Amino acid sequence: MVIIGKYYLYVKARTGSKVQFNEFVSLVRDKMLLEKYIAIKSGERDKYTQKWNFLENI
Numbered sequence: 001m002v003i004i005g006k007y008y009l010y011v012k013a014r015t016g017s018k019v020q021f022n023e024f025v026s027l028v029r030d031k032m033l034l035e036k037y038i039a040i041k042s043g044e045r046d047k048y049t050q051k052w053n054f055l056e057n058i
Helices: 002-015 021-042 045-055
Strands: none
Touching (some): 002 021
16 A cells, blocks of 8 residues: 555656545555455455455445
8 A cells, every 4th residue: 555655646746736635545445446356356355355454444
């Protein structure tokens, strides 16, 4: 998740846009949904659950 945060800050600094927390949360949520889809398709839902369980309620 640190890499996602660094990427978000990099993009905002590069474009000169303001950093907004709700945009960052949305970015993390999108990443989680993508990884969940991939995990379900590959039969590795347990690995997804272990990795993202602490953020499941955002």
